[in-house]
Amino acid sequence: MYILKIGGSLITDKNAYCVPRKEEIKRFAKMIKSRWFDLQGKLVVVIGGGSYGNGVPLRYNLLDSEKRKKEDLLMMTVKMFEWINEVAMIFRNEGLPVYPFQTSSYCTTNEGNYDFCFMNPIKMSLQLGLLPITSGDFTFDKKKNFTIYSSDNVPELFVDHFDVQRVVILTDVPGIFESDKTKKIIKRVNQYNYKKIIENTGSSNKQDVTGGMNNKLKALIRVAQKNTNSIVCDGSKHNLIKALFSENPPGTIIEAWKKGDLL
Incomplete structure (x- = not known):
């Protein structure tokens, strides 16, 4: 079982408002189709919100509990399902048996x-x-009434309910940087070095309402604590198949916590 998250910066114009990059979506569909024999019934695709998930909350004041209007609460879910359907139809046209799920x-x-x-x-x-496709969304929350649940956090849901071998996060950078200044890629994150790495990991330099790489890493640390490996790598290259299957994948590996080891 694999969870593949395709970053919104790869498949949308993230600084615009609800603008898909259709040729890039098609490229990812073709790569998945090339290994569909190995992935059928074993893959869930999570798509980043990009210019949908980040643009809509800002336009409708959904981040501000005092300013947002009840009649606007549906806009996040409506536009995100529009986005999921856009991707699903492109995947369908490439011969993949997709099915969309609203988080x-x-x-x-x-x-x-x-x-x-x-x-x-x-x-x-x-x-x-079938190939389930899902994303982040505006969810009903016990304490906050509503909250934006990031697509970066969605892989956690599946790790709790499936025997996931690997989570792959495709982004617009080659991995997790040691610092923004050096741009040196950290090859491995584990229970011994993760705290220092989190401190040095920043937010996105594009329109982003959910915390950028810092939030991604924190979510993947929680995945690691549930004994599952994750990969963060550059999705603009042909890394998808290597990231899913290779024993020496590109980018940064967030290693599963070893059973019995204390944090």
Whole structure:
């Protein structure tokens, strides 16, 4: 079982408002199709919100609980499902049996952290040999009423409900940098060095409402604590297949915590 997250900066114009990059989406669909024999029933695709997930909350004041209007709350979910459908149709046209899932329909949160998931529909879709596609969303939250649940956090949901071998995060950078100044790639993150790396990991330099690389890394640390490896690498190159299957994948490896080791 694999979870593949395709960053919004790769498949949208992230500094615009709801602008897809259709040729890039098609490129990713072709790469998945090339290994569909190995991936059928074993892959979930998570798409980054990009100029949808970051543009909509800003346009409709959804980040401000005092300024946002109840009649505008639907806009995040409506536009994100528009986005998922855009990707799903391009994948379908490339011969992939996709099925879209809206995160707010199967997941609720508590203070921004996931609280409950109903995964049966996604499990059944995999059993039928389909390719589930999902993303971040505006979720119902026990304490905050509503919160933006980032696509960076969505892989965590599946690690709790499936036997996931690897989580792959495709981004517009070659991995996690040691610092923004040196741009040196950290090859491995583990339970012994992760705290220092988190301190040096910054936010995105593009339109971003969910914390950029810093939030990605924190989410993947939680995945590692559940005994699952993750890869962060450059998706603009032909790294998708290597990141999923190679024993020496490109980018940064976030290593699963070894059983019995204390943090």
